[in-house]
Amino acid sequence: MGSFVKHVAGYALLLGSVIAAPVAQEVESFIEVAVAKSNSLRVDLGYGIYEGRLQNSTGLNVWKGIRFAAPPTGNLRWKAPQPPATNRTVVSATSFGPNCPQAYPSSPNPPFVPGDEDCLFLNVYAPPTLKSQKLPVLVWIHGGGYGLGDGKQDLSELINDNKKAFIGVTIQYRLGAFGFLSSAEVKAIGSPNAALLDMKFALEWVQTHIAKFGGDKERVTISGESAGGGAVMLLGIAKDGALGTTLFQNGIAASPYLPPQHDFNGEKPTLLYNEFASRAGCGNASNKLDCLRIKDSMTLQQINAEIVTTQVYGTWPFLPVTDGSFIKQRPTSALEKKLVNGRNILVGNNANEGPLFVPKGAINTVEDLKAWLRQVFPSLTDADVHTILEAYASSDAPVDPNAPKFATNGLGPATAVNVSQVATGQQQRANNIYAEATFVCPSYWLNTAYTSKTPSSFHYQYSIPFASHGDDVPGYFGPATPNQGRDFALAFRQIWGNFITKSNPTLVGGPGDIRWPEWTPGEGAYMMNLNTTGGMPYEVETQFGVVTQFKEPGLRKYIMPVNAWTWEGGRGKRCEVWKALADKILI
The missing domain is CATH 3.40.50.1820 (Alpha/Beta hydrolase fold, catalytic domain)
Structure with a gap:
């Protein structure tokens, strides 16, 4: 982490x-x-x-x-x-x-x-x-599992x-x-x-x-990221x-x-x-x-x-x-x-948290996926496994090595349940299952816990491709990576800074700055999607595979509010499945 x-x-x-x-x-x-x-x-x-x-x-x-x-x-x-x-x-x-x-x-x-x-x-x-x-004062708690x-x-x-x-x-x-x-x-x-x-x-x-x-x-x-965020x-x-x-x-x-x-x-x-x-x-x-x-x-x-x-x-x-x-x-x-404890919370997740924790290329069939699920969550029954696979609906066909891989936009029709820049089919299902069960859904629940107080709860998703686990860290701490660029990195840092100093992450004073929606539990939950637009494409070899990213010239921040419940084909509903299983999988 x-x-x-x-x-x-x-x-x-x-x-x-x-x-x-x-x-x-x-x-x-x-x-x-x-x-x-x-x-x-x-x-x-x-x-x-x-x-x-x-x-x-x-x-x-x-x-x-x-x-x-x-x-x-x-x-x-x-x-x-x-x-x-x-x-x-x-x-x-x-x-x-x-x-x-x-x-x-x-x-x-x-x-x-x-x-x-x-x-x-x-x-x-x-x-x-x-x-x-x-x-x-900002106190940083490092991650690392x-x-x-x-x-x-x-x-x-x-x-x-x-x-x-x-x-x-x-x-x-x-x-x-x-x-x-x-x-x-x-x-x-x-x-x-x-x-x-x-x-x-x-x-x-x-x-x-x-x-x-x-x-x-x-x-x-x-503050903290990964295990630091868990802390x-x-x-x-x-x-x-x-x-x-x-x-x-x-x-x-x-x-x-x-x-x-x-x-x-x-x-x-x-x-x-x-x-x-x-x-x-x-x-x-x-x-x-x-x-x-x-x-x-x-x-x-x-x-x-x-x-x-x-x-x-x-x-x-x-x-x-x-x-x-x-x-x-x-x-x-x-x-x-x-x-x-505390008054206000700002919570974030990345678009592709899972691949770092799932064995690459090891989950090719539905049977592979079921076996992996039972290994990661050993208390699951056959009925539980069936419920999870229904929530992460996909073809039961084996992984097609020639299937196109691409980044999803969160709005559909293609979603991160089935495809990303590094995986498709059963492998991608596993990547997304791990991401949501271990990082993303807990991040949603953390936001909701702070909505009973008069102060505020805010959420964002870091989506700059490839947005794997930890890719966000250079954005706020530096040095920024080429696909983040100065415009985005400054905005990201000021989002954190505004929350530290004003308890509200809203960016003010720049073109396109939008009031940050406060988190509302359930189907009305909104978050900010943090991304970029424009720029020049280039390819990067990652440990997960080759991904396309974008860099200067022409790279600009693209930050907009989106519905967190319907995002990526109904993430909020899938999080309800994990909440129902929480006592069984000890989260």
Whole structure:
């Protein structure tokens, strides 16, 4: 997630306000700026002192590698994060902290990527401001299926294309078995969902310290893509909504990932816990968790990666669970009851989320499709499989290798159920089934959960071909890809920026800008379709096949409201099928 396999291998002051101020205020402000320069961006957090650096290329003050929690090692493995020890030595905050231990999703011959368990660090990107200013704050939670990724995303382009109107924070959290090992024993003497508690702890750090960087703790937007978007969803339902706005006000969830969520002591998490312990030599220990806490880190990292390879293609084994305290119920249940934290939500999905997670060229017949469905969703009955195939209606003929492949426009008559630029027939059915069950329908349900509040809920689809999972990320963070172009990338970034600063993504002041429709549940649901028009065609070889894209000259943004329910041949109705199956497939 977070684009996993395919993507791996100076001050700017608001002079107008200063000039308009009285002379005494003007002098005081310039003195304040001079002092800020001479202090060279040293911030005292109480437990530590971090000295950042002005990036001349971006005009932003940046602090990298700020420790926000104690190392979760030794006796702190699989426990809730703890405050850092006090160290008053000034730290030069110019280098990122180490990555957490990593594991690629289940796929043929994945590489082993070691990490460091001492990885709970965050980074701050802040425009130079006067001390009297308090800017909104964006917190970015990286994706990666809860098993891969890091907090090194550069937020500079997003901030600068919004006239330096907010501060950015990127965080890291424990991954894989280190963040999501779960069983009754873990619950008794540790913490299931330790990684989610890391995220919560980082947000508490923001509440305590962000004012020292010029941020407003009352205007925090949490954001993420893929598993990061899923984390936004889970933080949204944490404590059954009892957290309110204590940690954040807004959420941006791009392609929110919703895999099966078992109970903390369910059969699968317990089997995984026992297998992890057994491989580490702790299988016969009277207290497996205490035994694991004294094991060598590299041994545990290798075991984590090995267990991943035993899973269904494109998945990870160690995932969020229903723990009964922080995450009290599965997302579909909590969202249906509208038990959510925060006030406003902006949710997005991509046009072709599925191909990254479905084995390419492996699903040629209806029998292949049925077998794959039972592998991905093992609790389905024959009747359930029949219901799904009826919802994703198509010919039962085998895949025709000569059938034309092309991008659909969402309006029909051809739809993404049956065809895309990389697949047709049964393979495309599988691609679209996975996309809607795991990303798109959960994104719709997340929007609906926020419609009971007087503030607002908004949705978009990123549709620039090929619009596979993760293709949207360069659009808002940069550098933009050739098929996005400057016109679209600026609009996309300002959509995010407007939501961060105004809680409304509507673009204003440009030709073709349209008021963004608020989400309405059911057949009246509308979203913005984010695409481009014009440009010069060119072909790109992707891991899914050759696709046609468009680039400058002549490339322009094309953003318009569309009915989300009827989109792609009735997506809203298909999402109702998945909602009816939610308890069975544990979402």
